[in-house]
Amino acid sequence: MLVQRLLLGLLGGLALWLSFPGHDVWWLALVGCAALALATAGAPWWAGGLAGLLLGLAWFTPMFAWAGTYAGTAPWLAMSIASACYPAALGTVLALLQRGGAVRPVVGAAAWVLMEWARSVTPFGGFPWARLGFSQADSPMLGAVSLVAVPGLGFLVALAGALVAVGAQWLLHPARVGRLRAFGALLVAAVLVLAPTLVPRPTQGEPVTVAAIQGDLPAGFSRTLSAEPGTMLQRYTDRTQDLAERVARGETASPDLVLWPEGATDLDPLHPQRGRTATARIMQAVDAIGAPVVLGGISRQGGAPAPSNMVFGYLPGQGLADVYAKIYLAPFGEVMPMRGLMRHLSPWVDRITDLAPGREPGVMSLPLAGGGQVVLGLAICFEVLFDPAMRDLVSGGAELLVVPTSNAWFGDGDQAAQHIAVSRVRAVEYARSVVHISNVGVSGLISPDGTVHDRTQLYTGATLQATLPLRTDQTLALRTGPWVVPAAALIVLSGALWAARPSARQALHPRRARPATDTPRP
Numbered sequence: 001m002l003v004q005r006l007l008l009g010l011l012g013g014l015a016l017w018l019s020f021p022g023h024d025v026w027w028l029a030l031v032g033c034a035a036l037a038l039a040t041a042g043a044p045w046w047a048g049g050l051a052g053l054l055l056g057l058a059w060f061t062p063m064f065a066w067a068g069t070y071a072g073t074a075p076w077l078a079m080s081i082a083s084a085c086y087p088a089a090l091g092t093v094l095a096l097l098q099r100g101g102a103v104r105p106v107v108g109a110a111a112w113v114l115m116e117w118a119r120s121v122t123p124f125g126g127f128p129w130a131r132l133g134f135s136q137a138d139s140p141m142l143g144a145v146s147l148v149a150v151p152g153l154g155f156l157v158a159l160a161g162a163l164v165a166v167g168a169q170w171l172l173h174p175a176r177v178g179r180l181r182a183f184g185a186l187l188v189a190a191v192l193v194l195a196p197t198l199v200p201r202p203t204q205g206e207p208v209t210v211a212a213i214q215g216d217l218p219a220g221f222s223r224t225l226s227a228e229p230g231t232m233l234q235r236y237t238d239r240t241q242d243l244a245e246r247v248a249r250g251e252t253a254s255p256d257l258v259l260w261p262e263g264a265t266d267l268d269p270l271h272p273q274r275g276r277t278a279t280a281r282i283m284q285a286v287d288a289i290g291a292p293v294v295l296g297g298i299s300r301q302g303g304a305p306a307p308s309n310m311v312f313g314y315l316p317g318q319g320l321a322d323v324y325a326k327i328y329l330a331p332f333g334e335v336m337p338m339r340g341l342m343r344h345l346s347p348w349v350d351r352i353t354d355l356a357p358g359r360e361p362g363v364m365s366l367p368l369a370g371g372g373q374v375v376l377g378l379a380i381c382f383e384v385l386f387d388p389a390m391r392d393l394v395s396g397g398a399e400l401l402v403v404p405t406s407n408a409w410f411g412d413g414d415q416a417a418q419h420i421a422v423s424r425v426r427a428v429e430y431a432r433s434v435v436h437i438s439n440v441g442v443s444g445l446i447s448p449d450g451t452v453h454d455r456t457q458l459y460t461g462a463t464l465q466a467t468l469p470l471r472t473d474q475t476l477a478l479r480t481g482p483w484v485v486p487a488a489a490l491i492v493l494s495g496a497l498w499a500a501r502p503s504a505r506q507a508l509h510p511r512r513a514r515p516a517t518d519t520p521r522p
Contacts, residue, residue, distance in 0.1 A: 002047055008039035009051030009091070013058025019135040020063065021421045022414030026139040029132055030189070032059070033161025036087070037108055038168060040094035042101030052091020056084025063130055066413030074345040075332070083119065083127070090115040097495055103169055105162035105185075107495030112158035113151050113488035120386065124331035128385045129418070132157040137421040141192070142450060143199035145429045149481030150387060153425075155488065156192055163189035201449035202431055205469025208374060208400065210445060211255035211291075212437040213239045215264065216461040217408060232266040232439075233281060235461075240285035240293065243463055247289070252465060256368040260295035261437045262309070262381055262404040268299045269312060269320070275302075279319065286314045291369035292321075296380065296404045298355075301325075306356035309334060311378050311404060313366050321366060325358025326380040328389050333382075333409070361392040374400055374470060377432070381405040384422050387481060394430045394478055399470040401432045406439040416442040416458055424450040431475050433468035 012035025019029035032055070039051035061080040068076030093111050098104050112132065120128035133153035136142050141160075145153040163185045170182035215235035240258060247254045267278035286293045293314045300307045301323075308325040315321045329335045334355045336342060342349045362378030377398025383389045384403045393401060403423050407416045416438060423436040427446045434446040440459050444452035445466040454464040 002050075005039040005043055005047055005051045006054055008035045009054035010058050012036045012039065013055035013060075013087075016055070016059040016130075016135075017063050020130060020414070021137070021417035024138060026136055026141075027193075029135045029157050030161040030164055030193075033109075033112065033132070033158045034165040034168065036091060036094065037098070037103045037105075037162045037165035040091050041098040041103045041165070041169070043095045043099075045092050045095045045099075048095025049088050049092040052094070053084055053088035055091065056087035057081070059087070060084055060130065063414075066410040066415040069411035069413065070409060071332075071346045071348050075342075078345060079332075082123075086115050086119045089118075093492070097492070097499055099499070103162055103165045104495065105159055105166060107491055108162045109155050109159035110488035110491035110495070113155050113485060114492060116154055117151065117485045117488075124335075124337045125328065126386075127331065127382075128387075129382075131385075134385075134418070134422050134425055137424040137450060140194055140197045142425065142428055143196035143201060145425055146199060146201070146431060146475040146477050147480065149429060149477040149484060150425065151484035151488075152477075152480060155484065156196075160189045160192040163192070201428060202471070202473070203448050203469055205399075205433075205448075205471040206372070207467045208368060208470050209253055209256045209370070209465070209467050210259065210400075210435055211243060211257070211289075212259040212261075212435050212443060212445060212464040213243075213264075214261065214438060214441055214443045214456050214460070214462045214464070215239060216440055216459055230267050230278075230281075232264060233278065236260045236264045236295065237281055237285040239461065239463055241288045244285075244288040244290070254369065255289065255291050255465060256370045257366070257374060258289055258291050258293045259402060259404065259435050259437050260293065261439045261443075262296035262406045263298070263408075263439060264295040264404075265297035265312075268297065268307075270299045270302045272302060282312075282314055283319060287316050290316050292316070292366045294364070294366070294376065294378075294402065294404075304356060306354060308356050308358060309380055310358075311362065311364070311380060311402075313364050313376075315367065316369075322364045324360075324362040324364055324378045324380075325356070326383060327358045327361070328383045328386050329355055329357050330382050361389070361396050363393060363396040363398055377401045379403050384419075384426055390426055390430065391478060391481060394432065394474065397472070398432065399472055400468065401426065401430070401434045403434060403436045405436070407442075408440045412458060416440070420444055420446075420452070420455075424452065429475065429477050431471055431473060433470070435468075437464070 012032040015028040016032035018025050040048040060083040064080050116131045120126040133150040166185040167182040170178040246252045269275050269278040296311050298307050299310045311324045313322040336352045364376045375397045377393030420436045420442045423434045427434045428450045431448045437443045441456045444455040446452050453466040456462045
């Protein structure tokens with residue numbers, strides 16, 4: 001029996017990996033959740049933990065292969081093993097909650113929510129990549145995210161998967177009632193999958209013409225082997241001036257707003273000496289296009305002891321109007337925990353400078369070239385993964401979400417495709433247009449229904465342009481999102497207390513219940 005449980009965990013992890021972009025078989029997320037539910041039902045706690053660990057290893061090891069592009073094999077495997085510890089803990093909890101042998105769909109789905117929350121906040125601030133909800137960008141379930149937010153969508157995915165597991169259990173029941181109950185469980189799962197298609201996805205709003213520039217890397221340039229400082233900035237100023245010339249010739253519409261990605265300037269525009277040169281080059285492009293330009297770069301803000309990952313907003317004829325410093329820094333990418341220990345895993349450790357976090361959410365208001373104002377919500381790179389970061393932007397008045405990123409760390413793997421899928425889910429969650437703009441791709445202009453316009457390929461230069469709606473209406477997800485995790489914790493606690501009652505144990509072990517004539521044991 002243990003072998004079957006471990007095999008279910010292994011196959012469930014592979015199913016979860018295949019459900020994400022790169023493979024895009026979204027319904028396999030349900031299969032992965034069903035596999036773990038079956039593997040842990042009636043299992044000893046340690047067997048449930050082993051099944052969960054195998055699921056995590058089979059899921060995250062191929063999922064995070066891109067993490068070893070420059071860092072090497074040891075950090076990639078360490079990251080995968082550490083991440084797999086969370087499904088291992090989930091498997092242990094599910095085994096305890098389902099020790100009677102019956103799959104418990106609601107309490108099991110709530111346990112998934114708690115596991116994903118734990119991954120989002122621990123360790124070192126968390127790394128919420130590959131959450132269940134982020135696998136559903138092309139799923140009919142996606143509409144539900146505007147009602148219950150990303151944690152709630154994950155709950156629904158796990159619940160539907162657990163109901164599939166219930167159906168599988170009852171199909172093996174010898175009596176006719178088993179087939180009827182199996183049909184009922186599968187029917188409810190089908191309703192959970194299909195009903196969200198009825199949820200409206202509004203796309204109306206004040207139109208704004210947006211241009212976003214993907215510069216790509218020059219020959220011989222990589223994320224860790226920089227060309228001469230100013231090389232990347234030159235690529236963006238050149239492309240912006242090319243766009244301005246095409247506008248002047250009437251070949252394309254004049255943009256209201258232009259966006260460059262994270263790290264578009266490799267010269268610090270706030271540097272006490274060299275900042276003037278960087279600013280002059282940026283302003284030459286800004287004045288040529290005649291529209292606000294928003295761009296990313298690393299800066300010490302005129303002399304701070306540690307640099308920050310920043311976004312700068314420039315206005316034609318005026319100069320720098322506003323800045324944002326990234327708050328949610330990526331561990332092992334922008335800050336290096338346990339630096340002494342990590343040196344034994346990768347020679348790249350000391351090439352990473354600890355950045356200083358910002359303090360204020362990235363809400364930036366700028367005048368548009370065509371008149372009026374736009375309130376941008378800025379989420380630099382992995383910040384789009386963090387629920388509090390995105391809630392702060394929308395509650396702060398953001399009408400258009402912007403995700404400037406680089407992705408150059410991760411080579412040709414699936415990371416960039418997985419990243420833009422997160423932005424698609426966020427677009428539907430908050431009914432906001434999203435500009436997902438990368439140095440190397442994949443970039444795209446996303447409307448509030450999750451549709452990607454002008455999607456790019458990896459390692460190509462491109463100028464994207466589209467008209468997107470600005471929106472201010474708030475979805476229900478903004479209010480329900482913060483309550484999903486506490487509600488899940490209450491469900492799991494209640495389920496654990498119920499399962500611990502003697503009467504509940506007898507109900508869960510009907511064949512083990514003793515007749516009334518039995519002599520009580522001492």
